[in-house]
Amino acid sequence: MNSKKIIIKNISEHLRILKKDKFKMVEKIKIFSNQIIKCFENDGKILIFGNGGSAADAQHFATELTVRMKKNRMALPALSLANDVSALTAIGNDLGFKKIFKRQLEALSKNNDLIVPISTSGNSSNILEALKFSKNKKLKTFGIFGNYGGKAKKLCEDHYIVSSNNPSRVQEIHIIFWQTACEIVENYYASRKV
Numbered sequence: 001m002n003s004k005k006i007i008i009k010n011i012s013e014h015l016r017i018l019k020k021d022k023f024k025m026v027e028k029i030k031i032f033s034n035q036i037i038k039c040f041e042n043d044g045k046i047l048i049f050g051n052g053g054s055a056a057d058a059q060h061f062a063t064e065l066t067v068r069m070k071k072n073r074m075a076l077p078a079l080s081l082a083n084d085v086s087a088l089t090a091i092g093n094d095l096g097f098k099k100i101f102k103r104q105l106e107a108l109s110k111n112n113d114l115i116v117p118i119s120t121s122g123n124s125s126n127i128l129e130a131l132k133f134s135k136n137k138k139l140k141t142f143g144i145f146g147n148y149g150g151k152a153k154k155l156c157e158d159h160y161i162v163s164s165n166n167p168s169r170v171q172e173i174h175i176i177f178w179q180t181a182c183e184i185v186e187n188y189y190a191s192r193k194v
Contacts, residue, residue: 013169021163021173028160029177032142033184035114035158036065039140040185044112045077049101049130053171054118055082057178061116064182071190079108081130101130109134115141118174120167122150131155144177146170 001009018025036046046065048058058080065078081104082088091100101117109115115134117127122145134141135155143152143159146167153159162173 010168013164013166014172017162017164017169017173018176025160025173025177028158029180029184031158032160032177033181033188035140035142036181036185037188039112039114040076040189042112044110044114045079046114046116047079047081047105047109048116048118049081049104049127050118051082051124051126053167054120054174055080057118057171057174058082058116060175061118061178061182064179065185069179069182069186071186073186073189074192076185076189081105081108098125098129100126102126102133105130105133105137105139109137109139111139113139115139116144117141117152117156118144118178119150119152120146120170120174121165122147122152122161124152127152128155144174146174 039046048061050058059082062078062080065076081101087104088100091103095103117131119127128151131141131152132155141156143156145152145159146162147165149159149161153161160177162170164170
């Protein structure tokens with residue numbers, strides 16, 4: 001397949017998913033942004049995690065909240081559990097890779113926090129372990145998934161699932177989803193004094 005056909009195919013697939021998911025996405029973004037605001041209003045923090053590209057998304061998502069997008073406002077407490085190389089490698093070495101997020105949740109999570117796993121498959125063992133821990137501790141969870149939610153879907157209180165199992169398209173839609181939620185949250189806090 002030549003490059004022009006690849007480009008047109010990928011853009012067309014992206015637009016098809018957005019069109020198909022549009023109304024579901026609108027409703028889920030409203031729910032998710034309200035959950036984030038409620039978490040912050042109750043002195044909670046957002047704990048976000050994922051693997052590979054989803055780890056990069058977790059880092060980016062957390063940064064949008066702690067720093068800013070477009071408007072000056074208070075810093076908001078969000079943390080990516082995929083950032084600390086020392087913790088990730090120590091946990092992976094000492095306890096096993098499937099515990100890299102669970103162990104950090106054991107150390108950092110509190111009752112008013114919102115746990116946000118991001119996964120294109122919904123089947124990664126380290127995501128599932130973290131969600132099982134969250135469920136046992138009755139922590140609030142909102143998953144951002146692809147691939148029909150995989151096994152993770154059943155372990156989350158709520159979720160948004162992209163209607164695709166193509167990791168590239170799923171990640172693209174994920175970014176639109178959480179970036180829009182961040183903008184809504186930012187607008188809510190921008191009216192307050194910094």
